[in-house]
Amino acid sequence: MPTVTISDEKLGSGSSASSKMTISFLDESMTVRELIKERIYQEVAEYNLSITQETKQPTLLITPNRDEQRLNAGSDNSRKKKPKPQPVDWLQQYDTACDAFERNGFFIVIGEKQVSDLDEVVSLTANTDVSFVKLTPLIGG
Template structure:
């Protein structure tokens, strides 16, 4: 297994969160990487089911806070629904992904994610009143 370092960043480069994700293959698509990342986050949350979920996309029945997404009900999150929302978010420019210092443009693009690889997810925030 290889370890991929995933970082959530602001547009100005501030690191919000860092995840170490085990990956089996050295080359994959961005779609597969997003799916693996989201499934990992949901699995970690569902093992504990706490008040806050800190992941790539906002779950249904939650509200955005400074500490992550506050769950309205402490219940398990559906990984399939989260994966769908994440892939849709990428396609609608809700975030972009930089792998090994190169922006990945499409979900089907192949990327190298071997040992030492990094992936930065940069969330784009909507302007108020825009």
């Protein structure tokens, strides 16, 4: 059972690596789609747990949609108590992540190879580096 460290990176606008997480997988071989699914499932589970325990919320690969953000943002009036953040649906986040991958919203590098197809089979070992790389549009470019 390989345990892999996944890092998030942002390219453009002076951004750099932003976060890392560790995931244990049952199999060494899987599709890119399964890799994304496991990653999204784990990070959303951690996010939802942080809501119930009122701890620092982890950074998500796919941010909650506008309705979720609006509901979680609270009121601008500081005298009113902000509403409690609501849990995020991991299946919706997974679908959004797969769509974003197919539209080149982010890409994945496993080892030193960029993967380009959700159904591509990849092999993971304990020493495999996995990077999810988001592209940030350049201002004025």
